[in-house]
Amino acid sequence: MKNENHEVLLEQKGLKKTKVRMALLQHFMGLDHAQSYSDLQTALAKEVDKSTLYRNLTSFEQAGIIHRINDHSGVSKYAFGESPIQGNEHAHFVCECCETVYCMEGLAPLQLKVPKGFKTKKVQTIIRGICAAC
Amino acid sequence: MKNENHEVLLEQKGLKKTKVRMALLQHFMGLDHAQSYSDLQTALAKEVDKSTLYRNLTSFEQAGIIHRINDHSGVSKYAFGESPIQGNEHAHFVCECCETVYCMEGLAPLQLKVPKGFKTKKVQTIIRGICAAC
DNA sequence: TTTATAAATGCAACTAAGTTGCATTTATAT
DNA sequence: ATATAAATGCAACTTAGTTGCATTTATAAA
Numbered sequence: 001m002k003n004e005n006h007e008v009l010l011e012q013k014g015l016k017k018t019k020v021r022m023a024l025l026q027h028f029m030g031l032d033h034a035q036s037y038s039d040l041q042t043a044l045a046k047e048v049d050k051s052t053l054y055r056n057l058t059s060f061e062q063a064g065i066i067h068r069i070n071d072h073s074g075v076s077k078y079a080f081g082e083s084p085i086q087g088n089e090h091a092h093f094v095c096e097c098c099e100t101v102y103c104m105e106g107l108a109p110l111q112l113k114v115p116k117g118f119k120t121k122k123v124q125t126i127i128r129g130i131c132a133a134c
Numbered sequence: 135m136k137n138e139n140h141e142v143l144l145e146q147k148g149l150k151k152t153k154v155r156m157a158l159l160q161h162f163m164g165l166d167h168a169q170s171y172s173d174l175q176t177a178l179a180k181e182v183d184k185s186t187l188y189r190n191l192t193s194f195e196q197a198g199i200i201h202r203i204n205d206h207s208g209v210s211k212y213a214f215g216e217s218p219i220q221g222n223e224h225a226h227f228v229c230e231c232c233e234t235v236y237c238m239e240g241l242a243p244l245q246l247k248v249p250k251g252f253k254t255k256k257v258q259t260i261i262r263g264i265c266a267a268c
Numbered sequence: 269t270t271t272a273t274a275a276a277t278g279c280a281a282c283t284a285a286g287t288t289g290c291a292t293t294t295a296t297a298t
Numbered sequence: 299a300t301a302t303a304a305a306t307g308c309a310a311c312t313t314a315g316t317t318g319c320a321t322t323t324a325t326a327a328a
Contacts, residue, residue, distance in 0.1 A: 015304095016294085016295050016296075016303095016304065017296095018295075018304095018305060018306080020305085020306080021305090036285095037286080038284085038285090049306065049308070050285090050286080051286085051287075051288080051307075052306050052307065054285090054286065054287075055287095055306085056305090059305095070204055070206040070208070071204075072258075074210070074284095074314085074315080075285065075286095076285085076286090085262065096255060104246075104248060104249070107246050107248075108246070110246075110259070112225060112238070112259065114227060114261060114263070115238070116266070117266025118227060118236075118263060118265055118266055119264045120261050120262075120263040121230060121262050121264070122262045123261050123262070124206070124259070124260040124261075124262065125257060125258070125259055126257070126259075127246060127248060127254050127256075128219070128254075128256045128257075128258065129253045129255040130252070130255070132249065132250070132252055133251075149275095150274095150275065150276070150323085150325075151324075151325095152275095152276060152277080152323080152324075154277080155276090171313095171314070171315080172313085172314090182278095183277065183279070184279095184314090184316095185278075185279085185315085185317080186277050186278065188314090189276080189277085189316095190276090193276095208285085208286085208314090209314065210314085210315090269328100271327085271328080272326090272328090273324105273325090273326090273327100274323105274324095274326105275322105275323085276322080276324085277320105277322065277323085278322090279318105279321100280317100281317085281318090282315105282316075282317075283314100283315085283316075283317100284313105284316105285312100285313085285314080286311105286312085286314105287310105287312075287313100288310085288312100289310090290307105290308090290309095291306105291307090293304105293305080293306065293307090294305070295302105295303095295304080296302090296303090296304095297302090297303105298299100298300085298302100
């Protein structure tokens with residue numbers, strides 16, 4: 001991916017093109033699995049301030065550039081692309097061996113019957129198993 | 135539920151009958167929704183030490199008395215009964231209005247196709263919507 | 269009933285995630 | 299070139315959850 005693309009993306013979303021954001025985009029695109037805050041902190045060689053990082057994750061999430069995933073590990077993870085609960089319906093796969101989280105695109109959404117009085121809006125699915133790398 | 139039942143349950147699981155545990159069981163049984171640490175801390179009038187509470191939650195979970203639920207809120211919640219990923223297969227319903235988490239018993243587990251190299255072990259489902267109380 | 273002992277409790281100190289207020293810096297539109 | 303709104307960095311904070319250790323308590327055995 002070229003820097004050009006990142007700039008266009010940020011502009012589209014009305015976000016200023018800053019070093020931290022360019023580095024973040026660079027890092028997210030081309031990754032096939034989700035990143036925690038500490039993964040990101042480690043990956044972004046030039047130390048980025050904690051609050052700056054979190055604020056950018058929030059901005060990106062609101063802009064639909066990334067989505068936040070809760071995988072039962074206790075910490076949020078973030079992956080490129082829109083959220084499954086708005087727009088891009090997909091499931092998440094958590095490897096029980098390496099704890100890596102992948103987005104599984106194109107899985108049929110499921111229908112579940114709920115008790116009287118309850119109204120389903122969205123269904124979120126986490127698949128646990130062993131990933132291709134393990 | 136009588137105290138008798140709680141005592142029997144603890145004995146069955148090889149756990150000592152203590153005040154904190156009896157109070158916890160008392161609280162969990164008869165509830166139709168999940169509790170966070172802070173819910174529990176508030177509910178157990180007689181202040182219980184944080185680590186004692188967490189340790190008991192862990193013991194109860196290991197004994198299959200309660201199970202831990204991740205509802206995307208960032209904090210774990212706990213509900214009476216065995217875990218859906220061992221034994222008691224069920225989905226969790228999260229109310230988008232009041233954030234209450236309910237266990238939905240008897241929902242059919244589903245088959246999802248994953249990419250080559252990935253192996254599914256368990257599927258966890260969170261249903262988001264509006265609950266009967268809202 | 270007393271006593272030994274292993275487990276449970278309470279406390280303090282800690283880690284790590286995530287948030288907030290504020291002063292400074294920087295990207296961008298004019 | 300400059301004004302301005304947004305982004306950054308910093309410090310201080312909150313809350314979830316954990317750990318080590320000394321004390322207490324439930325229970326089983328004498």
